[in-house]
Amino acid sequence: MIELKHVSKTFVMKKSRASARRLLHAVQDVNLSLSQGKFIAVVGESGCGKSTLGRMVSGLIPPSAGDIVIDGKTMTQAPRHAWKKWAQLVQLIPQDPYAALNPVRTIKTSLAEPLLYHHKIRRGELNQRLESLLDMVGLDAGNVLEKFPHQLSGGQRQRLVVARALTVDPQYLVADESVSMVDVSLRLEILESMKQISRQRQLGLMFITHDFRVARYIAQGGEIVVMYLGRVIERGPTEEILRSPQHPYAQSLISAVPILEGRERRLEEIVPRNYELSVDGVPEHGCPFQPRCPFATEKCVKESPELRGVDHPEHLVACHYAEPRKLIAAAN
C-alpha cells in the first residue's frame, strides 16, 4: 500500500531579480492511500497540483513536507536503493506519449531494454514476451515492433507507453491525463484496456484528469479525489461523491449543465472556468475557493475549512457549509 501522510510540495518562485523569493504551494497537506487493486481518480482544473502529486507518488520528486510510506516503509527517508525499487513499483504513464518515447529507437528496442534488464530473459524468449505484452494493450506486434514512434498513431503510442510501464512488473500505475492527447473516439477503448489490465494484474491505479467524466469512468467502485489549488477539497467513494457532492467546486465540476436550486444561474457562470491560478490567486487566509464561491460568508474569508467527514464515513469535504445541494436542470 502507498500512503501519503500530510504531503506537501512547495516550489520557490522568483519573479525578477529585484523581487523577493515567493513560495508556490503546489500541493498542500495531502493524505491518501492507494492499495493494490484499487482505482483512484484525482480530478481538478489546470494547475491545481495533480501532476506534482503524481510525480511525488511515483518517486520522481521528493515532497517538501510529509511522508510517503510504501508497505510500511517511509520512502521519503529511505536510502537510494529503496528509491530504485520505488521507481520500479510505481510506474508513471505520462500525458504526452510522444515525448516519453525515444524518437530514434524502434519500438522493439524501447521495450526490449527494460525486459532484458529487469527480467533477465534470454534473447530467444524476447519476441514471445514482446508479443504477449503488446497483445495485452491491444497492439499487434507484427505491425508496430519495427516502427519508430512517429510512425504510430496517437492511440498506438498511448498504448505503447502503458506496455512499456508494464515491462518492469509494477504494482501501481500513475496515469497522468493519459488519454487527453488521444482522439475522443479512442479514449474509451484505451481507458477500458487500462482498467482491465489493472484489474487482471491487481494494480493500484491513480488516474489524474481534469475531466470529471473520465474520473467517473475510471474510478467506478473506487475513489474520487477532488483537488483545488493544491489541496484536496473533497474525496470519497466514487458513487458516493457522484450521488452527493458537497463542496461547491465539486458540485460545479459534476454539474456542467445543471444548476443549483436557489442560485438560478449556471454554476459555470458563477464559478468561471479557466480561473487564473497563480501565487497571487490563492487567498492567504480562509477558504482557497472563497473568491469564486457563490456561498462564501465572512467565516470563509477568515477561516480555512479542514477536511471533515460528512454522511458517509469515507466521504470528506473541506467546506464550512458542506451540503448536498440540489441540482436542477438548466433552462437552456
Ligand SMILES: Nc1ncnc2c1ncn2[C@@H]1O[C@H](COP(=O)(O)OP(=O)(O)OP(=O)(O)O)[C@@H](O)[C@H]1O
Ligand atoms: N518544477 C516546478 N517549478 C515551479 N513551479 C511548478 C513546477 N511544477 C509545477 N509547478 C507549479 O505548480 C502548480 C501545480 O502544477 P501541476 O503541474 O502539478 O498542475 P496540474 O494540476 O497537473 O495542471 P495541468 O492540468 O495543467 O497539468 C502550478 O502552478 C505549476 O505552475
Ligand code: SF4
Ligand atoms: S468554505 Fe465557504 S468559500 Fe469555501 S467552499 Fe465552502 S462555502 Fe465556499
Ligand SMILES: [Mg+2]
Ligand atoms: Mg498536469
